[in-house]
Amino acid sequence: MRIETHTLSATAGGRAILTDVNLAFEPGAFTGLIGPNGAGKTTLLRLLAGLAEPAAGRVTFDGRTAAQTGRRALARGIAYLPQSGPVHWPLRAEALVLLGRLPHRGALGGITAADHAAVERALATADATHLRGRIVGTLSGGERMRVLLARALATEAPVLLADEPVAALDPGHQLACMALLRDTARRGSGVVAVLHDLTLAARFCDRLILLSGGGVLADGPPARVLTDAHLRAAYGIAVHRGEAGGEPFLLPWHALPSPTCQPETP
Template sequence: MRIETHALSATAGERTILTDVNLAIEPGAFTGLIGPNGAGKTTLLRLLAGLAEPAAGRVTFDGRTAAQTGRRALARAIAYLPQSGPVHWPLRAEALVLLGRLPHRGALGGIAAADRAAVERALATTDAAHLRDRIVGTLSGGERMRVLLARALATEAPVLLADEPVAALDPGHQLACMALLRDAARRGSGVVAVLHDLTLAARFCDRLILLAGGGVLADGPPERVLTDAHLRASYGIAVHRGEAGGEPFLLPWHALPSPTCQPETP
């Protein structure tokens, strides 16, 4: 599925968050959404998922609006992993992951073998199979995030949108999660993740979209987006750069005077 935004704007109360955003999310690419706090990353992700209405402009899914596509079809096509999904019942982790199969089941449909198989694949992929019988409320933040990611993967949708999927994970599981998302894109999925770790973004993503100043400051391959000028303008930081095993890394090194950013012209 190809998701496009057309002159998209978003507001929160009286505040304008995003203005005139034009993007296309393509299958087969891992895209990182980066930018300072309050730049509109979560807002944009929710708009891409069809979970929020823009103040102006529109989002299309293979050329059709959300209303034209239909909520059920969108639920099968787009898996959405929120920053912190509340769980209001004492569910076992396996039961929570099984909820990812709801778009594939009828109102009175039972659990099919395909649903069970998808759940098993998702639990194994996220290293969460040993958590299946745990009550979700007893899980640590990292364990909970892996189970929620498994729920999103169990949908087996062609698009995966994840809001800060590595924020609560330890370093080993951060690397595993990023590799998992990259591999999903290699298999043809369109993957978009909100990220704060610039080294993980540079190392694993095919494309980065840097939001700042109410719009898209930069969009393209990591090496073109993560320039000193862009990082100064958006985050107000200088970075220390290096390379390990042929792959780049960059560490935020010190703060600079207040940034001023000008979104790039689409």
């Protein structure tokens, strides 16, 4: 599924968050959304998922609007992993993951062998099989995120949108999650994730979109986006750079006075 934004604008509390954003997201690519707090990363992700209405402009899914596509088709086509999805009932983890299969079931449809198989694959892929019998409310933040990731994977949608998927994870599971998202894209899905760790973004993503100042400050391969000038403008920081095993890393090193940044002209 190809998702496009057309002169997209969004507001929150009467304040402009995004203005005239034009982007396209293709299958088979792992895209990272980066930028300072309040830059509109989560807002953009929710708009891409069809979970929010823009103030102006539109989002299309293979050339069709959300209304033209239909809610059920969108639910089958897009899996959404929020920052922290609330669970209001004492569900076992396996039952929560099974909710990811709802878009594939009819109003009176029961749980099928295909549903069970998808849940097993998702639990194994998210390294959460051993958590299947636990009540979700007893899980740690990292364990909960892995179960929520499994729920999104169980949908087996052609697009996966993830909001800060590694925020609650320990370093080992952060690396595993990023590798999983990259591999999911390699298998042909479109993957878009909100990220804050710049080294993980540089190492695993095919493309980065740096949001700042109400729009897109930079868009492209990580090396083109994570320049000193862009990081100074967006975050007001200087970074320390290096290389390990042929892969780059960068560490935020100290704060700098940040000039007002201007988004790229599409």
